[in-house]
Ligand code: ATP
């Protein structure tokens with residue numbers, strides 16, 4: 222919890238107050254058996270019956286105070302822990318959003334999700350219950366012992382002698398359970414991953430009758446989780462029985478020793494009765510302390526997992542730009558760029574090209590050849606391992622993040638469609654007026670289907686665009702990319718679900734309304750990119766050929782082959 226200290230610090234005063242109230246409740250609780258002992262010893266004397274009422278009243282008062290203060294303190298603990306966790310959660314969420322793609326690759330999405338949910342929940346639980354038990358249990362434990370010492374030191378010593386044994390067993394058990402709980406949490410990550418994949422892929426899983434396979438996969442993580450949980454549970458479950466065994470032994474010892482002392486007039490029966498009460502109290506307190514230890518061990522693991530993310534250093538920070546910007550400069554330039562996602566093998570090797578303002582780049586290549594990776598590097602979603610990506614003659618690393626992002630309008634492969642309206646999705650939280658949205662929709666060839674919807678631009682879109690067809694989704698994404706009238710337009714496989722004619726209309730609209738935009742087009746079809754000023758044919762991260770359509774037809778065998786299969790002749794269809 223130490224690493225989250227800065228979140229708890231602002232609430233120290235409030236927590237201290239909670240603890241004081243809780244302390245009051247515990248002290249009141251301690252006095253209940255004390256007054257009971259008084260009734261039994263003084264109230265039973267002849268002519269002293271009124272004392273029964275006095276002490277009885279005091280007992281009731283203590284019980285009432287205890288109830289009131291406990292409830293108030295528990296509420297306050299819920300308030301402060303709630304506020305602390307809320308702040309942690311929102312910071313964690315913001316941090317997760319600020320992580321670079323590389324950091325997210327390392328963290329993995331399911332792990333991020335469970336850190337945001339179950340881990341912050343554990344932290345919350347500890348903060349809340351820690352405040353409740355953290356003061357009450359030790360006070361009852363120590364207070365109970367003190368009360369007993371004042372009543373009959375000899376009898377109390379019998380019990381105190383047992384405390385180290387209980388302490389030792391708690392320590393050993395806790396030490397063993399901590400790593401188990403840490404492991405459990407990472408298995409939970411795996412489980413979230415399986416569930417997430419399962420839900421995302423529910424259609425294909427059903428279509429390919431993989432339900433049984435998925436069930437088996439889930440069973441496997443489920444089993445593993447259960448096993449670790451059972452093991453951790455088995456270890457920690459030793460606590461309660463061992464504690465009660467030791468205390469029951471102590472109880473027997475006290476009753477036996479006490480009986481002898483009563484017989485020898487060393488103590489009173491009423492003291493023995495009060496002692497029994499304190500026993501129960503101390504037993505519960507002891508178990509309370511144990512529970513705190515276990516909770517602490519579980520939540521410490523969680524707190525570390527949360528802090529691990531919160532303390533991640535910012536990646537992709539802007540670098541100082543050195544040197545003059547020569548003019549005139551190409552709008553976009555890749556200078557001998559190499560890159561690898563995992564550090565094993567290269568996903569882009571030694572890529573160089575230049576693009577003037579307003580020109581169009583077409584990228585063609587087999588699946589996995591690195592087409593989307595070029596965009597990831599251009600938009601600085603990842604940093605190149607060597608070489609440089611330049612926009613306006615400046616290294617992309619030297620731009621502020623927002624400055625860089627503002628230059629682009631992009632439709633990624635399988636891009637995200639949010640729940641909301643069609644208009645919301647085109648605007649996508651940017652300050653874009655209705656006319657621009659409508660004209661973007663027109664250019665993206667989306668107007669027709671939008672006007673057919675009952676509410677037009679205000680027609681609802683389900684989460685992930687589930688109520689739209691593949692082609693409608695693509696048009697929406699293209700409209701989003703065009704809406705801000707960007708300096709650089711990136712369309713990654715964005716027209717694959719459009720028919721040839723619509724694709725041609727789209728290109729015509731781009732030429733007409735977005736002439737100034739430098740465009741990067743990734744496509745499967747040669748017809749989509751054949752008019753580009755520069756076409757790159759990629760294979761396994763390397764350039765097989767580059768140039769204009771007619772040049773490539775002459776010089777690049779692979780391109781010619783693709784053209785022949787797609788267009789029959791290799792000439793324009
Ligand atoms: P497609 O036509 O299927 O979209 P692509 O040409 O866009 O393919 P890229 O997405 O650029 O392919 O991927 C290039 C290579 O990098 C692939 O081999 C892919 O497995 C790998 N790759 C892509 N993203 C990651 C990632 N986040 N982590 C690790 N490897 C990745």
Ligand code: MG
Nearest residue numbers: 592593594634
């Ligand atoms: Mg791709």
